[in-house]
Amino acid sequence: MPETNYDQEMAFFVDMQRCIGCHACEMACAECETNGQESMIHVHYVDRAKSPQTTVQVCMHCEDPTCANVCPADAIHQDEFGVVHSANTSRCIGCSNCVLACPFGVPKKEEKAELMMKCNMCYDRTSAGLKPMCATVCPSQALYYGTREEIERMRPDSVPVNSFKFGAQEVNTKVNIMMPKGTHQLVVE
Amino acid sequence: MAKLPTSVDKIIKEHGPHAAYPPKSGFEGSHEPDKLVKTHCCYCGMQCGIKLKVKNEKIAGFEPWMEFPFNEGRLCPKGVQRYMQNNHPDRIMGPIQRVEGKGFDPISWEKAMSKTVSEIQRIQKQYGNDAFAMLSGVSLTNEKSYMIGKFARVALKTANLDYNGRLCMVSAGGGNKKAFGLDRSSNSWADLKHAKVILVAGANISETFPTLTHYIWQARDNGAKLIVVDPREIPFARTADLHLPVRPGGDSALFGAMLKIMVDNDWLDHDFIENHTSGFEETIEAVKDYDLEWAEKESGVPKDLIYKAAKLWGEANTSFLMHARGIEHHTKGVENVLSCINLVLATGRIGKPYCGYGTITGQGNGQGGREHGHKCDQLPGNRDITNPEHRKYISEVWGIDEKDMPGKGLTAYEQIEAIHRGEIKGMISICFNPLVSLPNNNYVREALEKLEFYINIDTFLSETARHADIVMAGSLHEEEEGTVTTAEGRVVKINEAVPPPGNCRRDGEILMELADRLGAGNKFSYPTSEDIFNELRVASKGGTADYYGITYKKVVDNMGVFWPCPSEDHPGTPRLWEDRKFATPDGKAHFNPVKYRPASEVTDKEFPVVLTTGRVVSQYLSGTSTRRIGKLIDQYPEPLMEIHPKMATLYGIEDRDLVKVKTRRGEAEFPAHVVETIREDTVFIPYHWGGKFSANQLTIGNLDPVSKIPEFKVCACKLIPTGKKGSETRTETAYQSWL
Numbered sequence: 001m002p003e004t005n006y007d008q009e010m011a012f013f014v015d016m017q018r019c020i021g022c023h024a025c026e027m028a029c030a031e032c033e034t035n036g037q038e039s040m041i042h043v044h045y046v047d048r049a050k051s052p053q054t055t056v057q058v059c060m061h062c063e064d065p066t067c068a069n070v071c072p073a074d075a076i077h078q079d080e081f082g083v084v085h086s087a088n089t090s091r092c093i094g095c096s097n098c099v100l101a102c103p104f105g106v107p108k109k110e111e112k113a114e115l116m117m118k119c120n121m122c123y124d125r126t127s128a129g130l131k132p133m134c135a136t137v138c139p140s141q142a143l144y145y146g147t148r149e150e151i152e153r154m155r156p157d158s159v160p161v162n163s164f165k166f167g168a169q170e171v172n173t174k175v176n177i178m179m180p181k182g183t184h185q186l187v188v189e
Numbered sequence: 190m191a192k193l194p195t196s197v198d199k200i201i202k203e204h205g206p207h208a209a210y211p212p213k214s215g216f217e218g219s220h221e222p223d224k225l226v227k228t229h230c231c232y233c234g235m236q237c238g239i240k241l242k243v244k245n246e247k248i249a250g251f252e253p254w255m256e257f258p259f260n261e262g263r264l265c266p267k268g269v270q271r272y273m274q275n276n277h278p279d280r281i282m283g284p285i286q287r288v289e290g291k292g293f294d295p296i297s298w299e300k301a302m303s304k305t306v307s308e309i310q311r312i313q314k315q316y317g318n319d320a321f322a323m324l325s326g327v328s329l330t331n332e333k334s335y336m337i338g339k340f341a342r343v344a345l346k347t348a349n350l351d352y353n354g355r356l357c358m359v360s361a362g363g364g365n366k367k368a369f370g371l372d373r374s375s376n377s378w379a380d381l382k383h384a385k386v387i388l389v390a391g392a393n394i395s396e397t398f399p400t401l402t403h404y405i406w407q408a409r410d411n412g413a414k415l416i417v418v419d420p421r422e423i424p425f426a427r428t429a430d431l432h433l434p435v436r437p438g439g440d441s442a443l444f445g446a447m448l449k450i451m452v453d454n455d456w457l458d459h460d461f462i463e464n465h466t467s468g469f470e471e472t473i474e475a476v477k478d479y480d481l482e483w484a485e486k487e488s489g490v491p492k493d494l495i496y497k498a499a500k501l502w503g504e505a506n507t508s509f510l511m512h513a514r515g516i517e518h519h520t521k522g523v524e525n526v527l528s529c530i531n532l533v534l535a536t537g538r539i540g541k542p543y544c545g546y547g548t549i550t551g552q553g554n555g556q557g558g559r560e561h562g563h564k565c566d567q568l569p570g571n572r573d574i575t576n577p578e579h580r581k582y583i584s585e586v587w588g589i590d591e592k593d594m595p596g597k598g599l600t601a602y603e604q605i606e607a608i609h610r611g612e613i614k615g616m617i618s619i620c621f622n623p624l625v626s627l628p629n630n631n632y633v634r635e636a637l638e639k640l641e642f643y644i645n646i647d648t649f650l651s652e653t654a655r656h657a658d659i660v661m662a663g664s665l666h667e668e669e670e671g672t673v674t675t676a677e678g679r680v681v682k683i684n685e686a687v688p689p690p691g692n693c694r695r696d697g698e699i700l701m702e703l704a705d706r707l708g709a710g711n712k713f714s715y716p717t718s719e720d721i722f723n724e725l726r727v728a729s730k731g732g733t734a735d736y737y738g739i740t741y742k743k744v745v746d747n748m749g750v751f752w753p754c755p756s757e758d759h760p761g762t763p764r765l766w767e768d769r770k771f772a773t774p775d776g777k778a779h780f781n782p783v784k785y786r787p788a789s790e791v792t793d794k795e796f797p798v799v800l801t802t803g804r805v806v807s808q809y810l811s812g813t814s815t816r817r818i819g820k821l822i823d824q825y826p827e828p829l830m831e832i833h834p835k836m837a838t839l840y841g842i843e844d845r846d847l848v849k850v851k852t853r854r855g856e857a858e859f860p861a862h863v864v865e866t867i868r869e870d871t872v873f874i875p876y877h878w879g880g881k882f883s884a885n886q887l888t889i890g891n892l893d894p895v896s897k898i899p900e901f902k903v904c905a906c907k908l909i910p911t912g913k914k915g916s917e918t919r920t921e922t923a924y925q926s927w928l
Contacts, residue, residue: 020806023806023807023824027269036214050864051866052423054424137268154407155410
């Protein structure tokens with residue numbers, strides 16, 4: 001593997017409170033040269049009839065990625081930095097196992113291409129010492145890319161959480177969700 | 190002969206709007222550009238820094254400009270997609286002329302220029318100089334704004350020049366001048382980060398200035414409390430400490446009541462009031478009878494929220510107040526602004542760290558564009574065209590006799606009225622789409638059709654340009670060098686990334702050639718934009734908007750310089766009034782009494798619902814460019830009418846039902862968007878679209894007596910369910926319009 005400038009001190013943080021639903025992240029993500037003008041990050045309303053609250057759906061880059069574990073073609077690769085990469089185009093058979101297995105509902109199958117695509121943490125940028133495009137442009141910094149120390153200093157009222165419990169399954173991720181102080185784990189019953 | 194030459198369908202087929210998308214693999218060279226050009230987004234008053242990728246003299250994409258101090262790479266969806274204008278297939282690639290029954294045909298620049306000049310001369314000879322009017326826009330650079338002010342007065346010799354800032358910032362400007370003697374936000378946004386209370390009135394920051402939200406969140410991380418005044422729960426208000434859902438038109442009742450509560454509780458800075466202000470006693474006299482019950486009734490805000498807001502604001506140590514069109518687009522826009530400024534002055538929280546007051550400019554150069562003399566009553570440096578000393582100074586700079594300088598002209602909407610009266614017969618406009626952006630636009634269309642000759646300078650064939658006899662193909666933001674002034678008063682540099690394509694010309698060159706053919710060529714000889722700027726510096730010297738000490742080099746070296754900057758060794762002024770010397774004649778900040786009065790049109794039995802208008806995040810102003818960018822269209826394909834479930838139930842309206850909205854000016858159908866995030870008595874429609882999707886068919890042309898801004902933000906309407914369902918996605922019709 002060629003040498004990279006990937007900085008393992010840097011992490012990705014998502015703060016839903018700050019999201020203003022502007023879709024700048026989607027627009028910027030689609031500019032990535034590997035995405036074919038498709039966005040790998042998705043913004044959704046929770047319930048627009050009641051609130052303008054939006055959420056951002058981005059690959060959480062699990063420490064033990066279920067999507068890769070269930071891939072029958074071994075198309076999904078996790079690199080030495082913990083980044084879970086989009087399906088290898090020459091291997092992916094478009095079976096959708098990853099789509100069904102991901103606890104966060106992240107990978108999408110591009111039907112036309114018979115190919116799974118998802119965020120690879122802007123590897124072209126992060127491996128060159130840059131920040132992911134979505135976190136760079138996010139105007140409210142609901143998406144932030146930096147060190148844990150930086151975010152803890154800047155946002156004293158919240159805490160990054162990267163441990164999730166889905167029923168019996170415990171998932172730890174490279175991506176953090178900003179939660180009220182005192183939160184240690186997000187539990188989905 | 191400013192009638193449409195052929196059907197709208199035929200015009201749209203040829204000139205759009207058409208939705209353009211980037212190629213799947215990106216534009217050629219987007220991964221290996223020839224160069225990266227540092228410049229700024231072409232849209233709102235934040236003017237975020239951005240780098241444009243250039244390949245083979247075309248824009249191929251963008252790269253965040255991390256070092257630019259305001260946005261540090263951050264952008265909104267419009268900023269990300271702004272690069273799409275340059276490659277757009279709808280671009281007018283050279284001058285075109287109206288051909289009856291056919292549409293528009295290309296013509297040579299020679300014919301376009303000679304026909305235009307002969308028509309200007311014919312009309313002015315027949316009807317007088319003022320019968321030929323000019324309208325301009327504040328998405329233009331400072332250099333172009335300045336040149337237009339001079340062009341209209343010196344080359345066209347007309348008094349009737351105005352600008353589309355008349356629809357944007359003039360109420361704020363009028364209030365600023367009355368209170369402070371100078372028209373600029375008092376602080377850079379940097380002071381926001383450490384303010385302990387932030388009050389945002391009538392400014393949907395989350396959708397109109399998204400990159401500013403980060404500053405407010407930083408303040409909140411530092412412990413700031415946020416108060417948002419808006420009839421809708423805008424995204425930004427969702428987590429606010431206080432959201433005051435004011436009824437459109439009720440703002441000054443709310444702010445007056447807050448002032449009264451502050452006086453009653455002695456949440457005042459007596460030392461500041463006594464030593465540095467005037468008019469306090471008269472001002473509190475105007476609100477002495479206000480009580481919470483009355484304020485709740487008139488403003489529509491629950492009285493406990495009014496009290497909480499007054500207490501939060503009154504007791505704070507540091508604070509920042511910001512407002513935008515929500516309180517300014519009114520027939521009492523200046524009064525609304527002054528009632529906000531009264532709250533700031535009463536606490537003395539201005540001119541010191543982490544304390545400030547700011548009006549947020551909606552248009553790209555909404556700040557600079559209102560300083561350099563393309564307002565009907567203004568000369569460069571924010572000078573007054575009726576002031577003999579000001580006229581004399583600028584006449585000398587321009588090398589003309591003062592008696593040849595036209596006087597005060599008509600404002601934008603007054604020009605439309607003057608066309609109807611037969612006083613204006615010809616018009617030239619640049620960067621202004623009044624058929625979408627002015628209120629009561631059926632009346633505007635009728636006016637355009639009465640013009641004997643209309644010339645338009647633009648990059649796309651806007652709804653208004655379709656009425657032109659000749660359209661001159663001008664330049665985009667990235668095709669000309671210059672400066673703009675951001676909403677915080679920072680002058681930044683716009684750099685030419687690519688030359689104008691095809692047979693297009695730079696706007697500045699078009700104006701210079703017209704001036705030459707009109708016999709004023711010796712007054713318009715500028716080899717470069719920097720030469721224009723250097724003349725602007727001299728013209729602004731000694732004015733309240735003093736740019737004399739700002740040079741291109743200084744702007745580039747410092748990534749922006751704040752005016753006033755009176756000498757070359759002056760660093761610029763990010764924070765005004767630190768010396769407590771205000772720009773008023775007596776050197777004091779002026780309180781202004783504001784007595785609440787209702788909106789110009791209130792609801793009644795026939796029109797029982799309040800209609801208000803505004804913007805969405807993916808569109809910009811009249812949508813001339815953003816309604817051509819595919820991804821921005823897809824994000825919000827058509828204007829929806831936001832309505833509260835309770836009112837929807839009353840009318841039997843469900844989500845996506847088509848509802849006819851009718852006012853005394855017109856009627857149009859919009860799909861209902863049933864949401865709890867709007868007042869129960871108010872509906873909201875965004876205004877970016879033209880033709881049958883235009884919200885401004887419905888709005889009212891009544892004007893503020895001081896600023897002459899129209900009352901876009903409140904009128905009375907009735908709702909008539911059509912029994913039809915709007916389609917889930919009407920993207921295919923989103924960029925059409927019938928006229």
